[in-house]
Amino acid sequence: MDNSLITNQVIVQIGLVVHDIEATSQAYAKIFGIEKPKWFLTDPMEQTQCEYKGNPSEARAKLAFLNFGQVQVELIEPDGHSSTWRDHLDAHGEGVHHIAFMVENMGERVKLFEQRGISLVQKGEYTGGRYAYLDTSNELKVILELLEKDKK
């Protein structure tokens, strides 16, 4: 095994938490001369199996995506329930929340991080895959998100 906790070292996404996803989507569309992306609401807890700090969480968010080459910008407007998105927005205001990398074998990857003292903050399922946020704020000054696609 190599020394890296992330095998595929390509940043695929930058996630920002915002107060008003409509307004921020509109601003991106205007500055970049592109169509305003449509936001959608994440699935309810029964489907996402969302866990925040080890407990089931009802937190949901409006999400919108914009493509900038290899990297996707994800806009996130969290609801009022406790989540890494909500906490980050309340603590730091609007701005970048995470950078994301693609992984395989999510469970193993998360364990490797935990073995090095970096804890899982939040995880969940979505149609086609799953995500995990790792608390690398102290080390990397940004949260890491791992994304795994379902095998077809």
Added chain:
Amino acid sequence: MDNSLITNQVIVQIGLVVHDIEATSQAYAKIFGIEKPKWFLTDPMEQTQCEYKGNPSEARAKLAFLNFGQVQVELIEPDGHSSTWRDHLDAHGEGVHHIAFMVENMGERVKLFEQRGISLVQKGEYTGGRYAYLDTSNELKVILELLEKDKK
């Protein structure tokens, strides 16, 4: 002309302001299993012609770069002089300061932004090119950096 203020819509860099570039570089090296990048100090004002909020600025910073596919992570440890880096660090703490795009005709690009009410925050020269930070914090929830390479 197209509607976009940015022609080449590829994110090439994510910049983070940090308190201790050695410690953060070491953390990135450990987590990603890569060699710790060496930081260097930006050039003095006589060379950079740095301007912050329209005035000449003596601000300098230690910089370190890490490559993650198309995207470079730039770690920035600002000195005590007033700069967008220092102000962001003081106001928001450590974390992502900007995302960057490559442009041509920097002067014209900056004017286009200013015509749309987005002001130039800081600019400067470095060996091989120049940069400009635009105050898109309100609109995009992150500062935009434009980078231009000298023509060879």
